[in-house]
Amino acid sequence: xxxxxxxxxxxxxxxxxxxxxxxxxxxxxxxxxxxxxxxxxxxxxxxxxxxxxxxxxxxxxxxxxxxxxxxxxxxxxxxxxxxxxxxxxxxxxxxxxxxxxxxxxxxxxxxxxxxxxxxxxxxxxxxxxxxxxxxxxxxxxxxxxxxxxxxxxxxxxxxxxxxxxxxxxxxxxxxxxxxxxxxxxxxxxxxxxxxxxxxxxxxxxxxxxxxxxxxxxxxxxxxxxxxxxxxxxxxxxxxxxxxxxxxxxxxxxxxxxxxxxxxxxxxxxxxxxxxxxxxxxxxxxxxxxxxxxxxxxxxxxxxxxxxxxxxxxxxxxxxxxxx
Numbered sequence: 340x341x342x343x344x345x346x347x348x349x350x351x352x353x354x355x356x357x358x359x360x361x362x363x364x365x366x367x368x369x370x371x372x373x374x375x376x377x378x379x380x381x382x383x384x385x386x387x388x389x390x391x392x393x394x395x396x397x398x399x400x401x402x403x404x405x406x407x408x409x410x411x412x413x414x415x416x417x418x419x420x421x422x423x424x425x426x427x428x429x430x431x432x433x434x435x436x437x438x439x440x441x442x443x444x445x446x447x448x449x450x451x452x453x454x455x456x457x458x459x460x461x462x463x464x465x466x467x468x469x470x471x472x473x474x475x476x477x478x479x480x481x482x483x484x485x486x487x488x489x490x491x492x493x494x495x496x497x498x499x500x501x502x503x504x505x506x507x508x509x510x511x512x513x514x515x516x517x518x519x520x521x522x523x524x525x526x527x528x529x530x531x532x533x534x535x536x537x538x539x540x541x542x543x544x545x546x547x548x549x550x551x552x553x554x555x556x557x558x559x560x561x562x563x564x565x566x567x568x569x570x571x572x573x574x575x576x577x578x579x580x581x582x583x584x585x586x587x588x589x590x591x592x593x594x595x596x597x598x599x600x601x602x603x604x605x606x607x608x609x610x611x612x613x614x615x616x617x618x619x620x621x622x623x624x625x626x627x628x629x630x631x632x633x634x635x636x637x638x639x640x641x642x643x644x645x646x647x648x649x650x651x652x653x654x655x656x657x658x659x660x661x662x
Contacts, residue, residue, distance in 0.1 A: 360392070362392055362432075363379060363433070364429070365393055365433070367395040367396065369532060370507050370531060375393050379393065385573055396424065397420070418559070425448065431560065432451065432571070437552025438554075440552065446562065447562060450557045451571035454576055459527065461525060462540070463523060463542055464514060474498055477499055478499065478521070479499045479501055479519050479520045480519065480522065481500075481519040482502075482503055482522065482523045486548075488500050488621060489626065490600075490623065507524065507534075525553055526554075527553065544604055550602060551601075551604075552587060578607045581612060583605075584638040585641050587603075589601075589645050600618065601619075613630070614641055614642065616630070616646070617629075618649050620657055620661065628649075
């Protein structure tokens with residue numbers, strides 16, 4: 340039996356066996372809308388009598404395209420307007436790429452669930468070259484991420500790494516116009532939009548360790564909405580949730596933001612959680628790495644422990660310099 344759910348958008352105030360109407364706040368980029376439609380379809384399958392509608396919104400992160408995120412406020416720029424819609428009752432839930440969700444949420448909000456992960460790796464996209472190793476000295480690689488930039492500088496110091504902003508279609512257009520010889524994107528977004536053929540190569544995690552939460556979708560709601568939290572539980576993927584919690588615990592403990600080149604990636608292997616992380620200087624001149632294994636149920640503690648391992652190796656010095 341479905342748990343009693345009431346939507347902020349439903350008429351009346353009494354609890355019913357299923358939501359009558361659910362409003363999903365979403366950014367209006369093509370990828371964000373795909374993600375929201377994906378969640379909408381899953382909700383409609385779970386609750387056939389429920390009307391699920393989208394509330395498209397433009398965030399500050401979508402509006403500021405001429406400067407790197409690290410310079411204008413970080414990942415929170417992609418969620419603030421959506422959270423406002425939750426607070427004022429225009430929406431019941433918001434769908435996010437987990438890598439865009441700030442590591443610390445306001446106490447009014449919570450992540451109701453994290454769904455099964457798409458491929459979490461970075462993708463090499465180029466019209467001219469098959470891989471990073473094929474690129475000649477001075478070739479231009481575009482990326483929006485200090486995490487990717489630091490790893491590229493460390494392993495391919497002969498390449499020119501420059502900033503790349505805009506939604507997925509904009510980034511691909513800039514590549515096709517010849518502004519870049521190659522760009523690095525999250526493989527998940529390309530696959531979700533049916534653009535998998537643009538991927539020349541997936542970058543192994545040993546080459547480009549993913550961002551915390553990369554490839555996973557999270558659904559945010561008000562922390563006070565216990566009814567919505569119960570309703571969202573069927574959408575939660577236990578292994579993905581544990582991995583993302585561990586990764587976010589690393590970043591949170593190290594005050595991770597767009598201004599700090601930091602990666603954290605967890606996998607569940609034979610029931611064991613394997614977590615890796617790094618902190619680096621933006622130019623790749625120094626990278627500190629660590630890894631740990633532990634029980635899936637100890638995901639948060641494992642993340643905190645890995646962060647302490649990184650601090651013990653000198654991550655504090657890097658954080659003080661680039662933070």
